[in-house]
Amino acid sequence: MAATNSDHIQTDAAVKDVRISRISSSIRVIPDFPKPGIMFQDITTMLLDPVAFKDTIDLFVERYREKNISVVAGVEARGFIFGPPIALALGAKFVPIRKPNKLPGEVISEEYSLEYGTDIMEMHVGAVQKGERVLVIDDLIATGGTLVAAIKLLERVGADVVECACVIELADLKGRDRLGDKPLFVLVSSTC
Amino acid sequence: MSTGDNPDTTGRIKSALRVIPNFPKPGIMFQDITTLLLDPKAFKDTIDLFVERYKHQHISVIAGIEARGFIFGPPIALAIGAKFVPLRKPKKLPGEVISEKYILEYGSDCLEMHVGAVESGDRALIVDDLIATGGTLCAAMNLLERAGAEVVECACVIEVPELKGRERLRSHGKPLYVLVESQFEPSS
Numbered sequence: 001m002a003a004t005n006s007d008h009i010q011t012d013a014a015v016k017d018v019r020i021s022r023i024s025s026s027i028r029v030i031p032d033f034p035k036p037g038i039m040f041q042d043i044t045t046m047l048l049d050p051v052a053f054k055d056t057i058d059l060f061v062e063r064y065r066e067k068n069i070s071v072v073a074g075v076e077a078r079g080f081i082f083g084p085p086i087a088l089a090l091g092a093k094f095v096p097i098r099k100p101n102k103l104p105g106e107v108i109s110e111e112y113s114l115e116y117g118t119d120i121m122e123m124h125v126g127a128v129q130k131g132e133r134v135l136v137i138d139d140l141i142a143t144g145g146t147l148v149a150a151i152k153l154l155e156r157v158g159a160d161v162v163e164c165a166c167v168i169e170l171a172d173l174k175g176r177d178r179l180g181d182k183p184l185f186v187l188v189s190s191t192c
Numbered sequence: 193m194s195t196g197d198n199p200d201t202t203g204r205i206k207s208a209l210r211v212i213p214n215f216p217k218p219g220i221m222f223q224d225i226t227t228l229l230l231d232p233k234a235f236k237d238t239i240d241l242f243v244e245r246y247k248h249q250h251i252s253v254i255a256g257i258e259a260r261g262f263i264f265g266p267p268i269a270l271a272i273g274a275k276f277v278p279l280r281k282p283k284k285l286p287g288e289v290i291s292e293k294y295i296l297e298y299g300s301d302c303l304e305m306h307v308g309a310v311e312s313g314d315r316a317l318i319v320d321d322l323i324a325t326g327g328t329l330c331a332a333m334n335l336l337e338r339a340g341a342e343v344v345e346c347a348c349v350i351e352v353p354e355l356k357g358r359e360r361l362r363s364h365g366k367p368l369y370v371l372v373e374s375q376f377e378p379s380s
Contacts, residue, residue, distance in 0.1 A: 033286040040286045044306055047266070047276040054270055080262040081278070084229070085270055088236055094229040094263070102259075104212040104222045124226055 019055040024188045026052040027168065041168050041190060043078065043139050057082070059187055060165055061089040064135055067162060071134040073097050075121070075150055078139035082167065086137065095127045097136075097150045108156060112149035121149040123157075130158030140168040141184065144175030151182055201237045206372040208234040209350065223350050223374050225260060225321045239264070241371055242347055243271040246317055253316040253341060255279050257303070257332055260321035264349065268319060277309045279318075279332050290338060294331035303331045305339065312340030322350040323368065326357030333366060350374050 026046040033040040046052050064086070073095045074083025080096060087094035100109065100120045107122040128134065136150050141164070151161050161182055169176065169186040176184045208228040215222040229235050242264070251274050256265025258280045269276035282291065282302045289304040310316065318332045323346070333343045343366055351358065351370040358368045 028287065030286040034283075042286050044278060044285065044287070044309065047269075047278070048309060050269070050273045050275060053266075053276065057270060077259045077262055077280075077284075080259055081266050081276070084235075084263050085267050087229075087232070088239065088267055091232045093232060094235065096226060096229070096259075096263070098259075101216070103226065104215040104224050105210065105226070127226065127230060 016059070019059060020187055022049070023052045023056050023059075023167070027188065041140055041170070043081075043167060046167075047081065056167060056187065057085045057089065060086050060137075060185075063165075063185060064090060064163075068133055069135045069162060070132045071095055071128050071154075071159065073123070073128070073134055073136045073150060073154060075136070075138040075146055076102070079137045082139060083137040086135070092135075093127070095123060095134075097121050097123050097153065108153060110149045110153045110156070112145045114145065121146065121153060123150075123153045128154060128157050128159045132159045134159045134161050136161060136164045138164075138166050140170065141166045141175040141186065142170045142173045144173075144178035147175065148178055151179070198241075201241065202371050204231075204234050205238055205349070206374075209372070209374070211374070221374075223322055223352070225263075225349060228349070229263065238349060238371065239267045239271065242268045242319075242369075245369060246345075246347075247272050249315070249344060251315050251317050251344060253277055253310055253314045253336075255305070255310075255316055255318045255332060255336060257318070257320040257328055258284070261319050264321060265319040268317070268347075274317075275309070275314075277305060277316075279303050279305050279335060290335060292331040292334045292338070294327045296327065303328065303335060305335045307339075310336055310339040310341045314339075314341040316341040316343050318343060318346045320346075320348050322352065323348045323357040323361075323370065324352050324355045326355075326360035329357065330360060330364060333361075333364060345369055 026049045028042040028045040030040040071093045072083045072087035076098045084094045106125040109122045163183045165185045169189045208231045210224040210227040212222040253275045254265045254269040255277045266276050288307040291304045316336045345367050347369045
């Protein structure tokens with residue numbers, strides 16, 4: 001799988017490539033999950049390789065360290081695995097973006113389209129202030145529907161979504177285009 | 193010691209928590225950790241307290257219970273160089289799984305773990321945000337032991353002592369480490 005990003009990263013290119021190839025090889029592909037024809041990108045095997053997991057976090061932290069990010073928003077549930085370590089390293093708040101009825105306090109909700117039907121993402125009122133600079137994290141971008149919903153929630157409270165970051169992009173599903181003017185950074189791009 | 197060692201640090205952690213009455217149903221005082229995550233120093237202190245306790249205990253696996261265990265487990269795993277293993281509700285994990293059923297107040301639920309994530313001889317720590325009755329943690333313990341791991345301890349940010357989760361774990365021979373205790377009933 002090829003690594004791709006659209007901006008210069010201030011890391012030695014050779015060292016970065018070695019990290020990316022280890023990360024890429026540590027991801028397991030499970031055919032026909034959750035349904036026939038889907039090649040599921042399973043990051044749980046990467047979490048079993050402490051070097052690959054640490055490298056994944058380090059690559060994101062290196063990119064965002066100088067960008068004055070005050071909030072890392074992670075999309076339930078696999079965004080909860082990658083977001084908090086990045087937030088801790090950046091000294092930023094971590095804000096979970098969740099499925100309905102999980103967050104106990106007052107929430108704002110955003111509906112988004114699925115292949116069949118719709119779903120909802122929620123965020124706590126008061127978690128993010130107007131003008132905060134936010135990074136949105138998930139393990140993977142497919143069609144981009146979930147990330148677009150997360151961006152809308154954040155923009156509704158007046159935050160500035162600086163970038164979306166994922167470990168994996170399913171390039172054929174064109175989620176990047178759906179994000180419109182919001183930049184996307186990924187470590188691994190898959191055309192499975 | 194079974195609770196966090198420094199009273200100023202754990203005091204800040206406790207004050208960063210938010211209690212939401214009557215969630216998810218009337219009579220429950222829900223312990224909301226999301227406000228802790230909005231205080232970077234308190235969140236870092238939380239992780240550091242766990243890391244200090246476990247870094248010399250040769251822990252090879254941190255198992256985190258979906259979903260709030262996914263917030264606290266990975267930073268601990270990264271700091272001590274352990275594997276992180278997510279324990280999930282049914283049908284979320286894509287590969288071959290083992291499942292453990294557990295009883296709820298009404299009905300039952302199931303926790304799953306990927307086959308092969310954990311090996312015989314692994315020393316495991318189980319992490320969740322809160323222990324109530326201990327039912328979910330016991331299911332997690334069973335999954336790890338069935339896969340051949342040794343469960344060294346269960347670690348949670350919050351314990352609700354009235355719900356006796358600690359006793360339930362003790363009856364399985366497992367110790368519990370928590371940072372703060374919270375009230376179950378609203379104060380009069």
